[in-house]
Every structure is written in structure tokens, then in C-alpha cells.
Amino acid sequence: MALADKGKSMLSDNFFDEIGGYPCLRRVHNLLYTKLFTHPWLKGFFAHTKRDVVESQQTDFWASLMGGPKIYGGRSPRDAHVHMFLPGEVFAIRHDLLAETLVEAGVAPLLREKWLALDAQFERAIVNKSLDECHGRYRTEAVIIVPRPADGK
Numbered sequence: 001m002a003l004a005d006k007g008k009s010m011l012s013d014n015f016f017d018e019i020g021g022y023p024c025l026r027r028v029h030n031l032l033y034t035k036l037f038t039h040p041w042l043k044g045f046f047a048h049t050k051r052d053v054v055e056s057q058q059t060d061f062w063a064s065l066m067g068g069p070k071i072y073g074g075r076s077p078r079d080a081h082v083h084m085f086l087p088g089e090v091f092a093i094r095h096d097l098l099a100e101t102l103v104e105a106g107v108a109p110l111l112r113e114k115w116l117a118l119d120a121q122f123e124r125a126i127v128n129k130s131l132d133e134c135h136g137r138y139r140t141e142a143v144i145i146v147p148r149p150a151d152g153k
């Protein structure tokens, strides 16, 4: 099923408007990326990433998935993360940080529930069971491995 169809089947047609459109997505992703870029373990995955770029890509990606403007023209989630070894714990930490963020951003409980259900659907595309599943996105790109630090929470 195409990504946009997957989103549509879970959400009402006007989910993007219900959450408050781009201002809400920008507020949520600003808070979320502050947490991701300072998390003792997850920040390692973003060491070579420009925050403003990834934040706006994320905002456009979710806008298109939620029934808003179709501006996102980047990679699919699987292709965007294939060069990182991302175990299930990393996905779960990010998912919990998103849950925390949605409360802080004032998103209503029912909308939070739907948003998180949609987010959870990407687990299979993003999580790797072994290093063999990872490779650079271009020939010379190295695979990023970030071991869990002692204070990795």
C-alpha cells in the first residue's frame, strides 16, 4: 500500500486541519527535535544532520501523510534510514518522546492516540534486526552505529 494511502486509511480526511495544520506540526517537531538532539543516546544518530533541514523535512512528510499539502519530496522512511543501525529500543525511545511532546504541545487526547498509532506503523520500515540490513545510501557512505551509552536511558 502506498504511504499516503496507509495514512488515509487510518485518519479522517481532515486530520491535518484537526490538529491545527502546519503551526501544530512545526510546534511539535521543534519540541521533538530539541529532545532528540539532546538525548544521551539518540543524539549520536544526528551528529552529522542539520537540525533545521531534518525538522522541516519531517514537518512536510507528516503534513502530506495527514492530508495536508503534498510538499515532501524526500526519501521514503526505509530509504532515509538504511544507513543507520536502528534497533527497536531506539524507535521506542523516539516514540515515547513524541508521546510526551504531543502532550506538551497541547494536542487533544484522541488526536494524540491516532497520531501515535500512525507513527507506530513505521517501526517495521525503520528498525533493523541486524547490521546486514544496513548499507550506505550512496557507495562511499558508512553505516552509522551508535552504541547505547551508560546513561542511555
Ligand code: HEM
Residues within 6 Å of the ligand: 042, 045, 046, 048, 049, 050, 054, 057, 058, 061, 073, 074, 075, 076, 077, 080, 081, 086, 090, 091, 094, 119, 120, 122, 123, 126
Ligand atoms: C516514525 C518514525 C520515523 C519517521 C517517520 C522518520 C522520518 C524521517 C524522514 C522523512 C527523514 C528525511 C528523509 C530524507 O533524507 O529525505 C528522516 C531523516 C532522519 N531520521 Fe528519521 N524518521 C523516524 C524515526 C527515526 C529514528 C528512530 C531515528 C534515530 C534516532 C531517526 C533519525 C533520522 C536521521 C538522523 C535523519 C537524517 C538523515 C540525514 O541526515 O541524511 N529517524 N526521518
